Amino acid sequence: MGAALLIGTRYTTVIINGNAMDPTYSPGDRVFLERTDAGAVRQGDVVLYQTGDRYEGRAVLRRVIGVGGDHVRQSPGAPVIVNGTPLVEPYVKDGDPSGMAPPYDVVVPEGRLFLLGDHRANSNDSRFFLSEQSGSVAATAVQARVLDNQTGLLALALTVLLGLLLTLSALVVQIASWVARQRSLPAPAPLNPDPPVDAQSV
The missing domain is CATH 2.10.109.10 (Umud Fragment, subunit A)
Incomplete structure (x- = not known):
């Protein structure tokens, strides 16, 4: 077996x-x-x-x-x-x-x-x-x-489908949560800001 x-x-x-x-x-x-x-x-x-x-x-x-x-x-x-x-x-x-x-x-x-x-x-x-x-x-x-009848096989199919839907739903929730956290973070400061430039002509 x-x-x-x-x-x-x-x-x-x-x-x-x-x-x-x-x-x-x-x-x-x-x-x-x-x-x-x-x-x-x-x-x-x-x-x-x-x-x-x-x-x-x-x-x-x-x-x-x-x-x-x-x-x-x-x-x-x-x-x-x-x-x-x-x-x-x-x-x-x-x-x-x-x-x-x-x-x-x-x-x-x-x-x-x-x-x-x-x-x-x-x-x-x-x-x-x-x-x-x-x-x-x-x-x-x-x-x-x-399982020797269609009712049992249908229950099995529904169980598998439900498991897939629950897994997919959990994945969608995780992705949405991650996107929301990323949007709530402050914008990062520039790493190497350019020094001030004197625009006055000589």
Whole structure:
């Protein structure tokens, strides 16, 4: 995952450099995200998160499949089942919801998330960390979630525009203040005044 570019204090953007979320997000795509609290994360959200013991400490993008208390299970070639209901996942690559992962059957601990990539055959996600609290990660590890609607993108654009206008306004005020100070200063005296000249003829 590329480095995040901070936009204001609420929004961020990242450049995708892996295939785990393909075809939803492919390498080179710029993805816009909104910073969010752990308690606001919901099933289906695509989130940017970072843990110190996985992915060499890098931030990664994955989809939330289960939250605290959810029962998540899957058999090879079958859909993911959450709390007894098969998930409808039109976003998974090649229509394959399982990939090469072994079967699993877990209950997500409270305050934690079970996350999968959309390219199930090429995603290092919760399925491969099942011995660590059912493969889950702390909800507090989430840094932001993807903006998936036009309202969010419009808010982002307005935030950027507002920041530019505020910066420009501050610059105009500084220039105006400097000009006003310069005008209020007394005119400087001549450095080398010419000596008086006797105009009387001889």
